[in-house]
Every structure is written in C-alpha cells, then in structure tokens.
Amino acid sequence: DLKDVPKAYGLTRKGEKGEYVADGPNGFWIAEDYDAEGMHSEVVGCTGLVNNAQNTAIELRRMAVSSKYRRRGIASRLINIAVAHAQAHGKEYIDLTTSSFQESTLSFYETHGWVI
Incomplete structure (x- = not known):
C-alpha cells in the first residue's frame, strides 16, 4: 500500500499546495x-487508518518512526491524530496487528489504551 498511498488510503488532492x-x-x-531554514524535510514517521467492511472499526496500519527519532513523542502524536480522526468518523474500535517479539511496541500500544 505504500506504492500508492493516496489510492490505498482514499486520499484526495486539495489545498493551495496540492496536499493530500x-x-x-x-x-x-x-x-x-x-x-x-525550514526548506528541506525528512520523513521520520508515519501511520495510516483503513476502514473495515463492517464500518464499525478501523485498522491502524504502517505505524513507524525512524530509529534515530524514537522516544521523542512522535509516535504518540501520530497515534493521537489517528485516534481523533477515527473518533470524528464515528469509529468504535481501532484494530491493529503487531508482533509479540516487539516488546517495546506492545508496551507503547498498552500505554495508549490498547488491549493486547
């Protein structure tokens, strides 16, 4: 889904700068x-939400933060934005899939209210 993010996540081009x-x-x-100088940027993290077929839950996908930018609150800000967006669209649940081998990731999600 990262080959064509706008298509995979249902984004449309809007705004003066043509942002999605x-x-x-x-x-x-x-x-x-x-x-x-605010001229050049580096992508340091991302996350996405994809609606499910039942239309009651939404799936959190592609939660990632570059290793050199971790522990700076970036993942928390991304999660908060995604949760607020899901709530604004009436979603009752946010599902996610992760590996049990990623203990710090599991702890992060539990801290943010997920039940593992």
Whole structure:
C-alpha cells in the first residue's frame, strides 16, 4: 500500500499546495523533521487508518518512526491524530496487528489504551 498511498488510503488532492487530505474515515499521516531554514524535510514517521467492511472499526496500519527519532513523542502524536480522526468518523474500535517479539511496541500500544 505504500506504492500508492493516496489510492490505498482514499486520499484526495486539495489545498493551495496540492496536499493530500482524508475525506472519509481512512487517513495517512507523515511526521517530518525540517532543517533550520525550514526548506528541506525528512520523513521520520508515519501511520495510516483503513476502514473495515463492517464500518464499525478501523485498522491502524504502517505505524513507524525512524530509529534515530524514537522516544521523542512522535509516535504518540501520530497515534493521537489517528485516534481523533477515527473518533470524528464515528469509529468504535481501532484494530491493529503487531508482533509479540516487539516488546517495546506492545508496551507503547498498552500505554495508549490498547488491549493486547
């Protein structure tokens, strides 16, 4: 789904700069770090939401933060944005899949209210 994020996440092009925007429950967010002049940026994290067929839950996908940017609150901000977006679209649940081998990831999700 990262080959064509707008298509996979149902985004449309809007705004003066032609940025992509989520019109419905699906969404995709990118965290960027800009240089001192604010001219160049580096993608440091992302996450997405994809609606399920039953339309009551939504799936959290592609939650990732670059290793050198971890433990700075970036993942928490991405999660908070995704949760607020899901709630604004009437979603009762947010599902996710992760590996039991990623203990820090499991702890992160539990801290943010997920039941593992």
